[in-house]
Amino acid sequence: MTWAAFQDAAANGIIAVAVFCFIVVFLRNMIGLAQLLIANWVFVTRIEPSEGARELWQRYADLAMPITVIAPAYNEELSIVESVKALLALEYPEHEVIVVNDGSKDDTLGQLLRAFELEKCDRRQIAELQQTKIRGAYTSRRFPNLLVIDKENGRKADAANAGLGFARTPLVCVIDADSIIEPDGLLRAAEPFMHDDGRLVAVGGAIRVVNGCTIKGGSLQEIGVAKGLVPRFQVVEYLRAFLTARVANAHTNTLMLISGAFGLFRRSTLVEIGGYRHDTVGEDLELVVRLHRHLREQKRDYRFAFVPDIVCWTEAPSALKGLDNQRARWQQGSLETLQRHRRMIFNPRYGRVGMLAMPHIVLEDVLGPPAELFGYIVIPAAALLGLLDPMMAVAFFFVSVVFGSALSVGTLILEEQQLRRTPSARDLLRIGWAALIENFGYRQINLWYRLQGVLRFLRKDSTWAAVPRAGFNAG
Template sequence: MNVALITEMATQLVMYLAYICLLVVLFRNFISLMQLLIASYVFATRVKPSAISMDLWQRYGDLALPVSVIVPAFNEELSIVQSVRSILALEYPEHEVIVVNDGSDDRTIQELIDGFDCVPSDREQIAVLQHTKILGVYQSRKHPNLVVIDKENGRKADASNAGIGFARTPLVCVIDADSIIETDGLLRATEPFMYDTGKVVAVGGAIRIANGCEIRGGSLRKIGISKDWLPRFQIVEYLRAFLTARVANAEANSLMLISGAFGIFRRSVLLEIGGYEHDTVAEDLELIVRIHRHMREQKREYKIGFVPEIVCWTEAPTTWAGLRNQRARWQQGALETLIRHRRMILNPRYGRIGMFSMFQVVVEDVIGPPAELIGYLVIPAALWLGVMDPTMAILFLCVTVLFGTGLSIGTLALEELQLKRTPSALDLVRVGLAAFVENFGYRQANLAFRLSGIGRHFRKDTSWAAVPREGFNADN
């Protein structure tokens, strides 16, 4: 094969790759635009929460189903006491808190015992879903509705399953130990169950970044914006994810993810499917996909809802290493879930979930990241080789930077019009600026982190990549 032929083939390959990357990016941004439009419609037509609705809760609180709040904890000594205090203080007629210490090698269990005056308990586990040994069960003498479970390490899914097994209520709420629930967050998140006829099986709530907020005694005292750029970039991401994508998907009853930071489930459904899977690093995504699969194979009517009001605040990674570990794990887990449930993809048996939602996950989490990252390399090469019209290169720039920024600004405007939770006009400008600056370095780094997650999957690396935490304090 002569050099000229090889050069021509390489040139053609660069051209085809460039146009494929452009098409993938266009498709992803089109989906994002549709989600923003649907979310805007939902916000414009819904009944907004008011003081009157809270009065109804106080008058008819006996209609609220009891909830067990399950808190898996591993090496959370910095914030566990404050987090549990905030959960105990929630405005809710009847809820118990089950903290599961997942074999921590720091002072997590001792902080719980000392902080809440816990003593050994003979409470028995109703259903055994976890794979590891229970080492001890404790009851707080200060708070009768607080139970602490000490167990061998088995990671978050195993700890969540242990808590589900000890729960005795119709609903269970699983949250991260480094999260702070708003005082009325549990009330708002369980409202879909209150007005339901039995179809609602799970509900997610909006999550926001706690970095920069003032948190005292386990409660959010003042909303703030972090001084650091890395948490600000994540604020933009969370706004896009929770105020557009999940609101739109929930409206179409095709929500594919309830964040592991906060979710409420019918305990009976979790028991039916055997709880969380143990051999995945994205147990929250896999659980929701499996619920969809289970309910559709059983041909049962169901609904997975979403509450757009903020119900939970979580600490975001503050270092690039922590962000890399988190995003690589998310990507690896998405790939694991897609492979595990691959028979659902484009399968009419699973309705819109199989024909559209699963395919969307494939584009978003498998094809999209490498396509966009490759696009940053091959499109300049295609221009240099003269095989791509400069207009196409400008289009790629527009859809990745300008159009992407516009979607983020639109989401920020939606948040300000509907929720008004950004503290000041200056903070709005800061977040808006982050929506633009993220396109120059942060976005590309995220794509690289996700590619590393794909690599971890094919290397069969199932080790848990930790995300360092600073803990909640008044100055974070």
């Protein structure tokens, strides 16, 4: 090959990469716009104004199926007592709380023993789904509906499976131990099951960032906004994920993720598929994808629901250190799920899940991060070298950054119109400012973290990188 031919081939390669990056980013943002429009339409036409807790109780107390709330806990000594108090105080006719101490190295178990006056009991499992040893079961002298399980460390999926094996109710709610559900959240989550014809498998709800809020006695006393920009950016991300993507996906029957921070499931179906997998760091996504696959292959009629006014408050990383581990883990878990269930992609046997939802995950988690990150480098470089029209670089900046900011602001407007959970105009402006500037640096940093997750996936690195916790009321 001559030098001129090599130069031509290199130029054509750069142009092809640049065009590919532009198309991927454009498609991702167009899907985001479609989700925002669908979510807005659902809120306006399909979602009725929420009833108060008293009205819900009066209407459904005699229909509410018993629920077991399972809270896996690992090194949660800073917030475990307040979290459990909040779970015990949930406004629900009949619920049990099972806290699974997953071999914590700190004083998580000690905090529980002292705060709730625990004593050993001989409670037996109905189904043994975990892989590690149960060291003991404890009941509380003060709270008869509290059960604490102490087990060897096996990570969250194993802990959730251990709790699932002890549960005796038709519905189970799996929640992160560092999260707080609003008092009527469980009742709102269970409401779709009260109207169910037997097809409903699971219900997801909105997750919000607790950083900056005031927590007392295990309950949310005052909604606030964190001082730091990193948790504020995450407020915007969570709004985008739960008020647009989840609402739109549930409406189109393509809901593929019920957050590990809060989800309500039919217990028999979880036991039927063996519970959570132990060999992935993205157990929540893998579980829902496997549920879809199992039910489709059995040709069963089923559905998943999402209720946006169920609010579960969770502690988000307060600094970039910690956020890196979380985002890399999410990315790695998504790739592991896609690899395990790759036969579903573009497979008409799985209906719109195979033809739409799985390809969308490929676009978001396989093609999206490297295409956008490389696009920031390749497209301006190609324009400077005269290989591309400079207007394409301008268009890429508009599509990736400006349009991304517009979608974030649009989601914030939707939240303010429909749910109005932001307490003051000042806080709304602070979140709005975060929505405008998150695409100028924060988004690109996240893409880099996600690429680290890709590398971990390729290396088959199964280590669990913990996210540092500051505790509730840390700001």
